[in-house]
Amino acid sequence: MFYELAAPTWGPEEIDAAKRVIESTFTTMGAEVKAFETEFAAYFGAKHGIMVNSGSSANLIATAALCFKTERPLARGDEVIVPVLSWATTYHPLQQYGLKLRFVDIALETLNMDVAQLEAALTPATRAIVAVSILGNPAALDVIRAFADRHGLYLIEDNCESMDAELGGKKCGTFGHLNTFSFFFSHHISTMEGGIVLTDDDELAHLCRSLRAHGWTRDLPPDSPVYSRKSADHYEAYRFILPGYNVRPLEIEAAIGRQQLKKLAGFTAVRRRNLALFQSLFQGDERFIIQRENGKSSAFSFTIILNPARNPDRNAVFVALTEADIGYRIITGGNFLRHDVLKFYDYDVVGGAAPNADIAHDYGFFVGNHPFDLEPQIRRLHDVLTTVCK
Ligand SMILES: Cc1ncc(COP(=O)(O)O)c(C=O)c1O
Secondary structure (H helix, E strand, O other): OOEOOOOOOOOHHHHHHHHHHHHHOOOEOOHHHHHHHHHHHHHOOOOEEEEEOOHHHHHHHHHHHHHOOOOOOOOOOOEEEEEOEOOHHHHHHHHHOOOEEEEEOEOOOOOOEOHHHHHHHOOOOEEEEEEEOHHHOOOOHHHHHHHHHHOOOEEEEEOOOOOOOEEOOEEOOOOOOEEEEEOOOOOOOOOOOOEEEEEOOHHHHHHHHHHHEOOEOOOOOOOOOOOOOOOOOOOHHHOEOOOOOEOOOEHHHHHHHHHHHHHHHHHHHHHHHHHHHHHHHHOOOOOEEEOOOOOEOOOOEEEEEEOHHHOOOHHHHHHHHHHOOEOOEOOOOOEHHHOHHHHHOOEEEHHHOOHHHHHHHHHEEEEEOOOOOOHHHHHHHHHHHHHHOO
16 A cells, blocks of 8 residues: 555564564563563653553553552542543443543544543542543643642543653653553554553552452562462462453563564654654645644644535545545544443533534544655645645
């Protein structure tokens, strides 16, 4: 394809690392995972990293950890403020733990939660916020964290789309009590499938470690804040303290992740150069609404919303893109309120509607960005769009 939505980012280093793991025959969670967790957490200045098999699983154990905290755990019926535009597995763990979602519309220019609605979203039952930075662009995480602190709320930062983005000199994925990342194929770095939770909180980290692996104690030190070793007897290796999962990552994923992490800063620099070209071509053209950067985007991809005021024909645009061999897709998961799964949710919508998410859903799409030069692709995209959108 001339301009792909997703592209491989591995070189010989990743292939060699994978081969080494296979040849070692030690393939399930072990030394590579531990090393990757340490290196990834260090890159972000976090105290703990807990790797899992996907970003979705990272959201799952992050949510679960808050429900099993000793003090002030989340309980069924508690409310969580969430943006209305994100990926489905930002929300599903909240539903699975009996929490009520308070959906907040997005700001159309950034595609992130409209923080002007935070006060209206707050009720006496509010206990947490999940903040999401869409497609590389930092959400107003500084504002959201300050709001959470003011009101004693937990903050989960779902940073699965914005690895290496920055706000006020601080990396996204460091603003929450728990912060999640994805290493899926199309993301900033890829381990095939994979994810991680970062936290500075010892108790939450230990809860996540146990929840990741069956809810047992085996991966916890004897002085853990969530478990005290009772004896040295035969059963200790199979002691279960939490209703956990098996969402462990593989050694091969971590070994590849270690190689990818070394390249992350370079990848981000190239992605940002592509973004600068994209912005220079599209910014200020009233036919298109492109994402306004808040802080420094890590440029996962390029979003385009056809200006609804001009009554655009998105299908005609899609036909033209297909003919030009340019991949495109819906922005993240679109307006989550429009998905059938919502019938299983306990939720309400702040202000009763999400008109901006509807605009993104009905008039928006994104095209890929990759850690290599995309000048010909971006220029062709611009030619196609400016021809079809007269
Ligand atoms: C915001 C967000 N959260 C969570 C996920 C889930 O990550 P994964 O695909 O690794 O399960 C994604 C996936 O792209 C995402 O965009």
